[in-house]
Each structure stands twice: as C-alpha cells, then as structure tokens.
Amino acid sequence: MNNINRRKFLTTTGTLVAGTVITNSLSGLSSNVYAGNKMKLAAVGTGIRQTDMFGKKLTKDYSDYVEYVGLCDINPGRLEYAKNYIGVNCPTFTDFDEMMRNVKPDKLIVTTVDSEHDQFIVKGLEYGVDVITEKPMTTDEIKAQAILDAERRSKNSVIVTFNYRYSPHRRKIKELLMENAIGKITSVDFHWYLDTEHGPRYFRRWHGLREKGGTLLVHKSTHHFDLVNWWLDSDPDEVMAYGDLEVFGSKGPFRSKSCRACEFKDKCTYFYDITQDERNMRLYVDNEHYDGYIRDACIYRNEINIYDKMSVQVKYKNNVLLNYSLTTYSPYEGYRIAFNGTEGRIEAWIHERQTWPMEEYDEIMLIRNFEKPEYFRISNVEAGHGGGDKRMLDKLFKDPNQSDPLSQSAGTRDGCMSVLTGIAARKSIDTGKPVLVSDLTDLGLMEQRPK
Ligand SMILES: NC(=O)c1ccc[n+]([C@@H]2O[C@H](COP(=O)([O-])OP(=O)(O)OC[C@H]3O[C@@H](n4cnc5c(N)ncnc54)[C@H](O)[C@@H]3O)[C@@H](O)[C@H]2O)c1
Known part of the structure; x- marks a missing residue:
C-alpha cells in the first residue's frame, strides 16, 4: 500500500490471528x-x-x-x-x-x-x-x-464445508458487522474475479457441464453467496440475474478433444500441458481409460453449457440489496467487496494471485460517515486460505464440539440457502424473470437468522 504512514491502522496482525488459532486448537485437544x-x-x-x-x-x-x-x-x-x-x-x-x-x-x-x-x-x-x-x-x-x-x-x-468462512480476513469482516460498525447494512457490492489460470480450469473438466456442476453460479458462487448470507445473517429472498458464454466453449476460435491432442497448442493462450503435472497425470490421465474423464479437455469444446460471465442481483429478506458478479478470465485472482451501511462503509479488496509482487497482508477499510478511514491488516502468509482450512479441519475432526462464536460451522440450511441463490439466478437467466427463493424448497425464509 502506498502512503501507508498517513493512514491510521488498527492492526489485526498475523500474530494475533495465529494466537486465536492456537487457543482453539488446544481446546480441541482436550x-x-x-x-x-x-x-x-x-x-x-x-x-x-x-x-x-x-x-x-x-x-x-x-x-x-x-x-x-x-x-x-x-x-x-x-x-x-x-x-x-x-x-x-x-x-x-x-x-x-x-x-x-x-x-x-x-x-x-x-x-x-x-x-x-x-x-x-x-x-x-x-x-x-x-x-x-x-x-x-x-x-x-x-x-x-x-x-x-x-x-x-x-x-x-x-x-x-464452507472453508471460506474460516479465513481470518473474512472472520474480521464478520466481527466488524457483528459489532454494528457501520450501522444497518443497506447494500453489498461483491465482485469476484477468477484469473486466466484458475478460470479456464472450470471449463477443462466436468464443471463446464451444467448437469454436473450446476453452472458456476452454483459450483463456485455457492462459496460467495454463503459468505454474504453468513455476513448478513439473513436469507436471500428474490433473485434477478444475467449471464452468457462469450469466451470459452463454442465461442472459442478453434477446438480439440484435449490439450494433449491439440493441433493448436502454439496458438492457444490457454494451452495446459498436463504432462508436466505429475500429480494430475497419475490421478487422472492414468485412469481416463476407465471412465473417459479427461482432465485437460478443451476449454473451447462445444458441449460446454455454463456461463463465463455472470451478474446477479439479490434482495435479502432484511431488505439488503446485493450486487454480485463473477468473471472467469481476469488478469488477477481475487475479489472486491463493500458493505454500505447507514453509518458508513466497509470495503475490502483481495488479490489472491497476481503477476506482480503481492503484499503479505490483506486490508479492510472501515469508514464511518464523516470520519477518516481506519485500516485493518490481516496477514495472508499462512497457507490454506490464511490458515482457515486448518481451523476448519480442527473443528471437524479434532473437536466437533468446539465453541463457534461466529457461527462458522454450516449445516443443510446454510448449504441450501447458498445454492438456492445460484439456482434461482440460473432460472432467472433462463426465463428473464426474477425468481423467489421461497418457491424453490419448503424452507421458510428468515429476515434475521438466529445466533
Ligand atoms: N471447498 C473448496 O474450496 C473446494 C475445492 C475443490 C473442490 N471442492 C469440491 O470437492 C468435490 C470434488 O472436487 P474435485 O476437484 O476433487 O473433483 P475430482 O473430479 O477430482 O474428483 C471427483 C471424484 O468423484 C468421483 N465420482 C464421480 N461420480 C461418482 C459416483 N457416482 N460415485 C463415486 N465416485 C464418483 C470421480 O471419479 C472423481 O474421482 C466437488 O464437489 C467440488 O465442488 C471444493
């Protein structure tokens, strides 16, 4: 970050976060x-x-x-x-x-x-x-x-297993919202960018087929919609969406069965040489004769029937409006999120991967109306979603009864609500009409989820 000294930092350091992890892990042991x-x-x-x-x-x-x-x-x-x-x-x-x-x-x-x-x-x-x-x-x-x-x-x-809930950065956002740091939340801007390395991976295998992964609005966005549901503690109510396939699938300039068999290797900017990936060779290529599962299938094959750009609007039961988008061919991997509240705004931008040097922390900016911003820095050096994966595994396997003050553990209701937004978005794209989440299952919708 430039001009770092001019800013007032409330630092949530990696050390503090790690300390919390250790405490909880130890409680798990006993x-x-x-x-x-x-x-x-x-x-x-x-x-x-x-x-x-x-x-x-x-x-x-x-x-x-x-x-x-x-x-x-x-x-x-x-x-x-x-x-x-x-x-x-x-x-x-x-x-x-x-x-x-x-x-x-x-x-x-x-x-x-x-x-x-x-x-x-x-x-x-x-x-x-x-x-x-x-x-x-x-x-x-x-x-x-x-x-x-x-x-x-x-x-x-x-x-x-919503491992995204366990990253320290997202936990900090949850804590700020629970503290009511910016008053009543009125809307959320949330934009997720899959980079040119990660995005195409979804088009290389079964994720590219709607009947297998439910489109990325379900397969991938379930993480994102779950985060918003969890942060807001409310249920999605009405969904309107747009989406299209413009870069991958049949829109591609040429095609083959797989990267290995491709005659356009030299031309294709997304060429993936699986033969250099020992793990994927042993796990997938050695076994493709059993089931025809091709791990380096062409991202331009005609059968791909999911979207590569998606835009979704969700009205929540508590009247919060979510503006969400997912892009699958960005120059960096990450997301931008902002919560607009009656008394201010919380804003965060995370680059999970980029081609230029990365900071060893992610920031959250809290701006109370009429005040100067405050910045929280969260270390991002720990592997596995900032140490979040380990924290979730501890909870699942060391100590299932560990206390859960931030409600990070998720059951079928949360699992359901997070996919229903994507399913509703898919239906909205198909029909051009808004879709009510309450029409999809018998789950009653809550304005405020119980703590
Ligand atoms: N939480 C996360 O961040 C995260 C990350 C990656 C994957 N996932 C999820 O994990 C799951 C697996 O993903 P993956 O990347 O390992 O996929 P994968 O293709 O590597 O593995 C899926 C396995 O399921 C097997 N399979 C398919 N149908 C089956 C059936 N009817 N009976 C038994 N086995 C069957 C396949 O043969 C394959 O070995 C997916 O649901 C995916 O969404 C979650």
Missing part, C-alpha cells in the same frame, strides 16, 4: 468427542479434493483423531492411486452401498462431482451416519429438498 476411539471415516469420491484437502492432511496431522475405514469411487484406478497417495490401508469399493454395509463408519465425507452429492448425503443419513459434504451441497432445488427431508427423517446430521 475435548475430542471420540476420545480414546478414533473417528472412523469413509469417503466417496477420491479425486483431488478428497486426497489433498482431507486424505493427506488427515493422515499427516489428524491421525490421533481419525482413521479411514473405507474409500469409494466409481473409477477403480483413481481409487487405488488415492489409497496409496493418502497412505492408508483401508478397503476400497466401487460400490457405495457395499462400503457402507461393510465398514460402518462414524462419518461419511462426500467429495464426488457436485451433481452426485445428494444421493450419497441421503444414503449416508439412511445408513445412520453423520455426513460431511463438500460444497455445493447440491445442484438443484429438487435434490436440495430431498436432502432436507432426509435429514429431518434422520437422527444424524450434515455439515457443509
């Missing part, structure tokens, strides 16, 4: 509900997320608390690779029911492609198991309702 017995985990969908975010980390840092008792995937090659990569020796299954009947886990982790989550969440509950599912909880309103119904019938519950 109160693991499975004390003496490790939590038995089964997982379905052994792709990159299961193996990296859960598998490898859990066996490395959480082996005192958890153990894998079963792994399942429809691709037997990827399953075998995952088992070795994670470093476990539990049985593996290509049939989910067989796994659940045989291994009797305490918890099921669902990390399949998005459109398959619902069947495993519902079955997991029916097998009498608590479920941890990756976001998005599901991809359409019928599946969302089925999950809600299954949980109501069950004595078990579902957690949706």
